Amino acid sequence: xxGPKITGTLESALYAxxxxxxxxxxxxxxxxxxxxxxxxxxxxxKVGSSVLLIFNPEATRRASSPKARFPVPPHGAKGGAGHYCxxxxxxxxxxxxxHLEQHGIEIEADFIWPGGARSLYVRDPAGNSIEFSxxxxxxxxxxxxxxx
Numbered sequence: 001x002x003g004p005k006i007t008g009t010l011e012s013a014l015y016a017x018x019x020x021x022x023x024x025x026x027x028x029x030x031x032x033x034x035x036x037x038x039x040x041x042x043x044x045x046k047v048g049s050s051v052l053l054i055f056n057p058e059a060t061r062r063a064s065s066p067k068a069r070f071p072v073p074p075h076g077a078k079g080g081a082g083h084y085c086x087x088x089x090x091x092x093x094x095x096x097x098x099h100l101e102q103h104g105i106e107i108e109a110d111f112i113w114p115g116g117a118r119s120l121y122v123r124d125p126a127g128n129s130i131e132f133s134x135x136x137x138x139x140x141x142x143x144x145x146x147x148x
Contacts, residue, residue, distance in 0.1 A: 008049070008050070009050050010050055010051065011050060011051040011052070011053055012050065012051075012052055012053065012084060013052075013053040013054070013055055013075075013082075014052070014053070014054050014055075014082045014084055014124070014126070014128045015054070015055050015056070015057040015060075015082065015126065015128075016054050016055075016056065016057075016124070016125065016126035016128070017056065017057065017058070017126060018125060018126065019037075019039075019040070019041075019042070019043055019054065019056055021125035021126070022043060022054045022124065022125060022126060023037075023043055024125070025124050025125050026043075026045050026052070026054065026124070027043075027045070029099075029100070029103045029105065030086075032045035032046065032047060032052065033045060033046040035051060040056060040059060041055065041056055041059040041060070042054060042055045042056065042059070042060070047086065048087070052084065055075075060074060060075055061074050061075075062074060081123075081126065081127040081128045081129060082128045082129070083128065083129040083130075083131065084128060084129075084130055084131070085119075085130075085131040085132070085133055085137075086130070086131070086132050086133075087133065087134070087135045088132045088133065088134065089134075090118065090134045090136075093118050093120055093132060093133075093134070096120060096132050097110060097120055100120075100122055105122050106122065106123070107120060107121070107122060108121040108122055108123060108129075109121040113137060115136065115137070116136065117133055117134040117135075117136045117137035118133065118134055119131055119132070119133040119134075119137065120132045120133070
């Protein structure tokens with residue numbers, strides 16, 4: 001039995017001990033629009049129709065105060081770094097590579113998948129794996145938008 005339909009991804013979270021470095025990377029270098037921040041706890045960015053949440057893992061491991069306006073449960077990451085993939089236009093990946101290199105960001109990988117989509121991988125200041133890829137990596141126009 002299936003449940004109600006999921007309509008998309010609203011938000012995704014990554015964790016960074018140094019929120020200042022995260023702000024420099026995501027806000028300044030990548031140019032994402034900041035939606036909000038709480039010093040020492042989080043910074044949020046608009047990414048298309050979704051939101052990228054960057055949390056300080058130590059701050060989000062603690063339970064909210066009983067008097068908190070929003071009783072969000074603890075959810076700080078434990079262990080290794082995360083992964084996030086940005087969708088980019090096919091013709092823009094070379095420009096992204098140049099832009100990242102101009103800001104001293106090392107390119108970990110740059111290759112073409114068997115289906116023809118290109119992916120570019122870097123690390124953010126917290127060590128998260130950040131990918132830039134064409135949307136055709138998962139959704140092909142020729143097959144009605146279904147994943148390969």
